[in-house]
Amino acid sequence: MNFRQHFTPKHLPRTVALAAAAYVAAIAVGALVGAEVLLRSKSRWVKGSFLVVGRSGDRLLLPPVPESLSRDVLGVVPLNPVRGHAVIGHVERRGPYVERPVLEERGVIQPGWIAWVSSFVYNGTPAQLDANYENVVVRTDVGDMPAWHVPSVTGERDLIVIQIHGHGGQRSQGLRVLRSLERTGAAQLYVTFRNAFGAPRVGKGHMTLGDVEAEDVLSALEWARGQGYQQAVLMGYSMGGNIALSALRPSFEPLPLPVRGVVLDSPALEWRDVIRRQARRGGLPQFIAKPVGRMIERLVTRRSGQNFDTVDQLAAAPRFGVPILLFHSPSDKTIPYWQAKALAEARPDLVEFHTVEGARHIRCWNIDPERYEAALEAFIRRVTESRRDQL
Structure with missing residues (x-):
């Protein structure tokens, strides 16, 4: 008895129907899981x-x-x-x-x-670096956001660098550059935002990929102004980079405190592309990954009201008006390198772009700390001196 005796044309409709059902089920499951991760991801533990x-x-x-x-x-x-x-x-x-x-x-x-x-190096507080700091709260309309305030080593209250962690991340991922920023004479504020670990839960706990979270950065700028600071630099990692750029959109002007520059490390600049990439990275074949990505986008929009256009920083590039220091790696498997390259090419007048070969996601510092810190310190001093020249 052979295959032809068992499989006849009458079996074909049933086989096609089962294959179609399996295809639809794979898309549905992948989209549900992907949407949940995108909307709620946060972790009590720093990866290691x-x-x-x-x-x-x-x-x-x-x-x-x-x-x-x-x-x-x-x-x-x-x-x-x-x-x-x-x-x-x-x-x-x-x-x-x-x-x-x-x-x-x-x-x-x-x-x-x-x-x-x-590779995140620190998993605690600035105490791991024997740094002088204080636990503070940034008051917002939706609750108090925990933060670490590291005063300037000079005691001056001029420039403050506001550090913004990424999606599912924590404040400690920014501690790698604490000593570097201290050398510039800047103060530092390590903030978090709504629905992240340790911060207030708002509504259903959905993140908005940089949109509403930007309001918490505005509150951080308000806090800094209340402490006597005169100017700020925003530094964001991954989704934190999108939050930093979202805080600069015209609808938020005038800002509570002048922002002189933005530092971006492996920033998520266009989320639709990130979603498609992650679906493919999860092992899904291309013919499933594409519809899964589209379905995730629809589910996220339906569940949270997410507007992906609002957090499309590549489309917003023409309106940026402050210097940007940008680090990214072609080896990043989380956020596509091409996004950073596109931003640098769109605004060569503002963007200082550093390609870091061989770095994993938000690990550009780890490959060559001295080079990273030299670029960071030079950028901070440059934007600060530029303001002094204008006075």
């Missing part, structure tokens, strides 16, 4: 791996896992954080263990300890 740490002099030895083998500068925090913290450099030797040099250390990391190891 818990590993048993070894030591040989000024080198730490780590098991060979993806995080320890990455090209990034890493942070190491013992399970008991009061025992210390270390920043370790790039891989020097691979074998049964991954060997990395200790660049900075607070306390002494002991062999045999279990520690959090991550």
Whole structure:
């Protein structure tokens, strides 16, 4: 008995119907999951791996896992954080263990300890850098947003850099540049926004991908003005970059405090493209990924009222009026590199674009901290001096 004896033309309609049903089900499930992640994603924990740490002099030895083998500068925090913290450099030797040099250390990391190891480097507060800071709240119409205020080392209240974390992220992801910003003489405010971890939940807890969250940044600018600051720079990571640019839209003018520049690290500039990319990255074949992306967009709009045009920063590029420092990597698998390149090409008069080869999403600093910080510090000084020249 062969296949033809079992499969006859009368079976064809049923087979086509089952295939069609499976196709529709795959699109529906993918879209429902994707929409939920886009609307609500937040995490109590900063991404990283818990590993048993070894030591040989000024080198730490780590098991060979993806995080320890990455090209990034890493942070190491013992399970008991009061025992210390270390920043370790790039891989020097691979074998049964991954060997990395200790660049900075607070306390002494002991062999045999279990520690959090991550390219986000810090998972706590500015205390991990022995920084002088205070816990503050930014008052908004929907509740108090927690923030860290790091005063200027000079004591002046002139420029403040407002750090805005990304989708599903936390304030600590910005701590990697705390020391760099201190060297510029700027104060710092690490903020969060509605429906993110640790912040007030509003309505159904839906995020708006930079749209309404921008109002919380306006409140942060209001807070800074109330503290006596004269000017600000906005620094945003991933979705935080979209929030920073959304805060500059004409409907919000005049701003509570003048914004002299914007720093963007791996910014999400056009969300429809990001959605399609993530659907494809999730392993869906192209013929399913495209309709899933379109369905996610429709579901998000229906559930939250999201206006994707409002947060399309590439379309908004002609109206930008402040200098922009932009970091992105062609290796970013979360936010397409072409978006940053398109922004730089659209506004070469404003955008200083730094391509960072080999960096993962919002890990541009980790590949070459010295180069990243040199560009950041030069940008901060330039926009500040530009204001002084105008006075």
